Amino acid sequence: MKKLQKIAVIGGGGRTGQYLVNQLIEKGYSLKLLLRHPERFTIQSPQIEIVHGDALNPEAVRALLEGCDAVLSTVGQRQGEPLVASQASVNILQAIGDSPARFVLLAGLNVDTPSDRKSEETAKATEWMRANFPAIHNDRQKSYSILAESNAEWIMVRVPYIEFNGVSGEIKVNATDSPGAKIDAADIAAFMIRQLTDDTWLRKAPFISN
Template identity: 85%
Template structure:
C-alpha cells in the first residue's frame, strides 16, 4: 500500500488513546484528532490538528477523515450515553467511501467471529459481557458485522483487560482465542501502529495480549 502520511484518531483523549497519540507523534505521523472536549487534551505537538466533534456525528467524522490515509479508533462506550460502536463504524465507513483508507478499531475479547475457537476462560468472559451489558455487547457485535460485510481495509483488534503501566512487553497474537488475560495500553498502541504497514490481519479481528 502507499505510504501513510496523515492519520485520523478517534478516542485520542482517552487513556488508551493517549498512548496511541504519543507513539504516533514519536514516529513522525501527522494526526487529526476528533475530540469532544479539546480543552481537556494535554498532549502538545505541531503534528496534531484537532477537529472538535463527536464520532456519532457524520459531518464531524467526514471533516476528520478529509485528507487522511488511515483512521484508528480506541473509542469506548460512554456511561449512560447512546451506543457508540456500530454507529461509529457506519459513519467512518461512509466517510471513507471507496478510498483505500485503513480503518483500525479497538474492541473487547467478547466479540465473536465465525473462525473463533474460544477457550473456556474467554467464553466465560464473553458470556459475562453478554449477560451484564447486553446492549453494549450486541452493539459491538453489530459493529463487527458491519465491517465484515464492507469492502473496507479494516482490522478489529480484540483485547482482554487493559493495564496502564506504559511498560512495553512481548505481544502475543491469535486469530482464534485470547492468548492471555491482560495487555498494556502501550502495547495496544504499538500493535495498532504496526498494522498501518502490515497486511497480515487485514479484514480480520486478531486477539492480542501480553
C-alpha cells in the same frame, strides 16, 4: 500501499488513546484528532490538528477523515450515553467511501467471529459481558458485522483486560482465542500502529495479549 502521511484518530483523548497519540507522534506522523472536549486534551504537538466533534456525528467524522490516509479508533462506550460502536463504524466507513484508507479499531475479547475457538476462560468473559451489558455487547457485535459486510480495509483488534503501566512487553497474537488475560495500553498502541502497513490481519479480528 502508499506512504502514510496523515492519520485520523478517534478516541485519542481516552486512556488508551493517549498512548496511541504519543506513539504516532514519536513515529513522525501528522495527526487529526476528533475530540468532544478539546479543552481537556493535554498532549501538545505541532503534528496534531484537532477537529471538535463526536464520532456519532457523520459530518464531524467526514471532516476528520478529509486528507487522511488511515483512521485509528480506540473509542469506547460512555456510561449513560448513546451506543457508539456500530454508529461510529458506519460513519467511518461512509467517510472512507471507495478510498483505500485503512480502518483499525479496538474492541473487547467478547466480540465473536465465525472462526473463533474460544477457550473456557474467554468464553466465560464473553458470556459475562453479554449477561451484564447486553446492549453494549450487541452493539460491538453489530460493529463487527458491519465491517465484515463492507469492502473496506479494516482490522479489529480484540483485547482482554487493559493495564496502564506504560511498559511494553511481548505481544502475543492469536486468530481464534485470547492468548492471555491482560495487555498494556502501550502494547495495544504499538500493535494498532503496525497494522497501518501490515496486511497480515487485513479484514480480520486478531486477539492480542501480553
